[in-house]
Amino acid sequence: MIMIFGIPIQAFLGQLLIGLINGSFYAMLSLGLAIIFGLLRVINFAHGAQYMMGAFAGFLLLSWVGVNYWFALLLAPVIVGLTGIVIERFALRRLYNLDHLYGLLFTFGLALVIEGSFRYFYGTSGQPYETPELLSGGVNLGFMYLPIYRGWVVVASLIVCIGTWLLIEKTKLGSYLRAATENPTLVQSFGINVPFLLTLTYGLGAGLAALAGIMAAPIYQVSPLMGSNLIIVVFAIVVVGGMGSIMGAIVTGYMLGILEGLTKVFYPEASNIVIFVIMAIVLLIRPAGLFGRDA
């Protein structure tokens, strides 16, 4: 048996894969947070709840209407994105001129309402969501067994992350978004509808969270609280990465996911606090975060 640092290579690679999958979700979620924060200056506490809503949207579409995974992958983000747009349009918008902390408190309240309601109707136990037929089963890579769905998650999330990055860095809409981040008043004076951009951005961020949620549904179970602890980890990741750059959020997400997975191999007791420890270390050495610009 091949060993790496005294650990059987199967266990090592298995945890590495789990880390990579967790990292995929961290990256997608912190990406959404960074986009919303960049433009709205709001830390979206409801991000975890929107991730959960995405998973539930997929689950309910399947069990009520019989919509399969592939359509749900498209529909769930749209549905959750639309609820995000409604929330931004009628409530969040009123808070932009206040201290940013009110945005955090508002979305926190929103998260409580959403999670509390789902828990009221569906209890705390998870509902299974079947892996789509096309992606079920696995392949033997010789050194380890890879469930196809997990491989798909890693690839798909990379595509989503890079796609979002391209959307923001390389398209006209993205350039408007970036310009509005720098100087909203000036962009508005050029005749670009900045309030509409803000609404769109919140919808996009919520949709991204929902996409992560529906992708997570077959791996983790669909449960009302699946997002509530996750969001705190993602906050720590955002502090580590700094919210200055989109790419920074993505890279930090994957990196910390993998580190967390490796910790499970070498020192399992610390696996659920390792990200927080790294956050503390980064705060000591580089308070603005690894990719942060603000002092």
Next chain:
Amino acid sequence: MTEISMTSETRNQTANRVQIALIIALLIALIFAPFVLYPVFLMKVLCFALFASAFNLLLGFTGLLSFGHAAFFGGAVYFTAHAVKEWGFSPEAGILLGVAGAAVMGLVIGFFAIRRQGIYFAMITLALSQMFFFFCLQAEFTKGEDGLQGVPRGHLLRFIDLNEPLNMYFFVLGVFVLGVFAVWRIVHSPFGMILRSIRENENRAISLGYSVNLYKLGAFVMSAALAGLAGGLKALVFQFATLTDVAWQMSGEVILMTLLGGIGTIFGPIFGAAFVVTVQNYLSTTGFPVTVLTGLIFIVCVLLFRRGIVGEFNASNLAVKLGLKSPK
């Protein structure tokens, strides 16, 4: 000139008199309350009122939003419960240990958190308190999911039997009054003035030569220690310690109490805590999900009611008439 200063002086005097009268009325109400209402309920209100007052010292008077105060509150619940139950500490020593433990935790978490400002500060405190939550989940002395049960109340100063509900109530009331007085004293000291200047304009405070970070850390530790005092009391009142008290929902709850009552007012957190605890007690008999209502109150407060109960009262016509606020 002299006339104007005269009227503002008399107004200040009436304001002081009205305030003192209100405080005395509140105290009398609290002294007679246990003969009318269920003492454990009242003690719960007092514990959370003290917790929210401690939290408000940081949010209301220093302008720092901590999303991790459950760590100090719940940490002290564990420390006190463990010291009293396993080590046989007297209740007062147990509570002091809880306060000391919470202060040390405040020092550590504060040390990291003050390195960033605003939203990041909130996220860092949240993350570090979550880390403490995981520690409590795994650590030996907290007994994990089971928690510590059957914590003895013991005898205060060896002769006052705290198992007697009224004795316990008046002990809690005494500590509560001392705690709130400590907050009031800190806020109205020169130190408190500097904290306010940091809240209003941090850069200016720095340029005036204040070591802002030290002041912030000081306020953080004091707030954590007072939150620990509330936690220590709670351990003796309920005689158990569980993970609920260190979970992030608890940090959210104390924010809600403060926000609802009125950020930056001495009495706001007390009324906020009383309201939230009452509503929770009422809802627990109905089956309506508490978190949903908590979230709704949060949303309403943030959108429409940012001054809170006491803040709105202070801004109302009645307060102007009583001389609590000068007319604009």
